[in-house]
Amino acid sequence: MPLVPKLSHATRPLTFEVEALNERGEVLPTAIAGEHPLTLYVDKREIVTLMTLGQAPEALAIGYLRNQRLVRALDQIAEVQVDWETDAVAVSTRGGIEGLDGKMDKRTVTTGCGQGTVFGSLMDEVDTIRLRDDVKLEEETLYDVLDAVRRHETIYKSAGAVHGCALASGSEILYFVEDVGRHNAVDAIAGRMWLDGVDGSDKIFYTTGRLTSEMVIKTAQMGIPFLVSRSGLTQMGYQIAAKVGMTMIGRAVNKHYLLFTGRERFIKTIMPTMLA
Amino acid sequence: MPLVPKLSHATRPLTFEVEALNERGEVLPTAIAGEHPLTLYVDKREIVTLMTLGQAPEALAIGYLRNQRLVRALDQIAEVQVDWETDAVAVSTRGGIEGLDGKMDKRTVTTGCGQGTVFGSLMDEVDTIRLRDDVKLEEETLYDVLDAVRRHETIYKSAGAVHGCALASGSEILYFVEDVGRHNAVDAIAGRMWLDGVDGSDKIFYTTGRLTSEMVIKTAQMGIPFLVSRSGLTQMGYQIAAKVGMTMIGRAVNKHYLLFTGRERFIKTIMPTMLA
Numbered sequence: 001m002p003l004v005p006k007l008s009h010a011t012r013p014l015t016f017e018v019e020a021l022n023e024r025g026e027v028l029p030t031a032i033a034g035e036h037p038l039t040l041y042v043d044k045r046e047i048v049t050l051m052t053l054g055q056a057p058e059a060l061a062i063g064y065l066r067n068q069r070l071v072r073a074l075d076q077i078a079e080v081q082v083d084w085e086t087d088a089v090a091v092s093t094r095g096g097i098e099g100l101d102g103k104m105d106k107r108t109v110t111t112g113c114g115q116g117t118v119f120g121s122l123m124d125e126v127d128t129i130r131l132r133d134d135v136k137l138e139e140e141t142l143y144d145v146l147d148a149v150r151r152h153e154t155i156y157k158s159a160g161a162v163h164g165c166a167l168a169s170g171s172e173i174l175y176f177v178e179d180v181g182r183h184n185a186v187d188a189i190a191g192r193m194w195l196d197g198v199d200g201s202d203k204i205f206y207t208t209g210r211l212t213s214e215m216v217i218k219t220a221q222m223g224i225p226f227l228v229s230r231s232g233l234t235q236m237g238y239q240i241a242a243k244v245g246m247t248m249i250g251r252a253v254n255k256h257y258l259l260f261t262g263r264e265r266f267i268k269t270i271m272p273t274m275l276a
Numbered sequence: 277m278p279l280v281p282k283l284s285h286a287t288r289p290l291t292f293e294v295e296a297l298n299e300r301g302e303v304l305p306t307a308i309a310g311e312h313p314l315t316l317y318v319d320k321r322e323i324v325t326l327m328t329l330g331q332a333p334e335a336l337a338i339g340y341l342r343n344q345r346l347v348r349a350l351d352q353i354a355e356v357q358v359d360w361e362t363d364a365v366a367v368s369t370r371g372g373i374e375g376l377d378g379k380m381d382k383r384t385v386t387t388g389c390g391q392g393t394v395f396g397s398l399m400d401e402v403d404t405i406r407l408r409d410d411v412k413l414e415e416e417t418l419y420d421v422l423d424a425v426r427r428h429e430t431i432y433k434s435a436g437a438v439h440g441c442a443l444a445s446g447s448e449i450l451y452f453v454e455d456v457g458r459h460n461a462v463d464a465i466a467g468r469m470w471l472d473g474v475d476g477s478d479k480i481f482y483t484t485g486r487l488t489s490e491m492v493i494k495t496a497q498m499g500i501p502f503l504v505s506r507s508g509l510t511q512m513g514y515q516i517a518a519k520v521g522m523t524m525i526g527r528a529v530n531k532h533y534l535l536f537t538g539r540e541r542f543i544k545t546i547m548p549t550m551l552a
Contacts, residue, residue: 013412016511018514018536019536020427020526020534021534021535022532022534022535023415023531023532023533023546023548024548025548028344028534032508032509032510032514032533033509033510034509034510034511035488035489035510035511036512049548051489053489078297088293096498129344139281139299148548156536158485159508160507160508160527161486161487161488161508161509161510170325179488180429180488182511194528208434210456211437212327212437212456213311214284214327214550231307231436231437232309232435232436232437233308233437234307234308234310234311234437234456235292235310235311236311236312236327237307237311238294238308250296252434255299256299257298257299258296258297258298258304258306259296259297259298260294260296260306263297268301270299272299272300272301273417
């Protein structure tokens, strides 16, 4: 039986109501997104303070450690306890983390919304990543995913000011996580994938956020070959996606998209003449 | 004569063109925003690597040090040299930075797009901030600023994937900076304000990004009483703005806005009946 970490389940209230005065002089009750500091401790050592919506703090902590390469496998983690009284998440490992000091020495502040910090030399790892080349994405599946995301109930619709990420298997949304930082949302999905033993190698990752270098790196690290965003991309995001051979699609809204890299995995199924 | 730092002027190309395949099967040349790592050294000590568009790297470095409270006055900085061969910006100080180790010890990874890291205990400073209460913002001025921002030529219009910030004096835009990380854009404006001796105490700060805790803190630190965004806000952004008495306006697009905090500085000049 695999070693499963013991978890708290400490979700925060996600929205709050405040008053705002609009251009008509009306006082409107307005929903706003929560934002909470959450300080991550690993074996009682302080690692970082994340600012989070608090939707999935345990998965966030696990995914953060995974995506920062501070933890290499889920069975290294014995327990994850979130305590909102002290705004802290305490992670206990089995046997500690080797070379933690060295990894924490070099931090890169990255472009993305959200966490913005990458420990160690993640960029060096990009060269070693191989994404599966025997998986395909059909155009119709892409549209199905976009439609499923659009129909999803979200904090964004009620309060704005959050980014959303989804992991899809074919047309089915497996996870949908929102956070005030989009990288928290990515990390929370990475954490849930580990907890549920979900393999990324044939999955589709959707984000509302921009395709910057760190977003592409994190997707590649999770072994996911398909990355879709409703937003645009940066030059470095493009370069890294091209390098690892990721199928990356930007500006994907309704029936529009731009396929940037990894065209060989994409199967066009709808004739242009069939589009409105 | 005040001591002025010696600066390089090393702007990067801001957009690049790549090919993308759209839903009609057409190959489109598509502009994308640049994204470059820029490692900041202070007196040869590595501080952080920022991911930046590279529009105003010297002002970014200065504003970063200002907003992180690592440098307290511009005359502490002797020289700022950006070298894109090595992706580095070297800052030389006059007399070093006191307590740098202690300040770098505590880093908070914040919610915002962009830099995401706050050194030291910036939150503690919030209590000491007093914004001017003898300045007002007329509704018409707000609309003028929104209109000026809308008409501004931007990387966003051509390539997307960037955030913009502007500093306005009345209806006039003094600075407009874009970056792949919105906090870089804020910091670059903070840097330019120092370089030009511009006081923030009667200015309007506009951002395309969300009003999260760190955006509000940075605006307050610059002494700016008016913060305007086309996006929404978070609970912590709201709480801090209310605490420091900032006049904060969200969802400001065209003739719409939501005034959240600091209503006493806002003067409504247009009757609701005059709105379309």
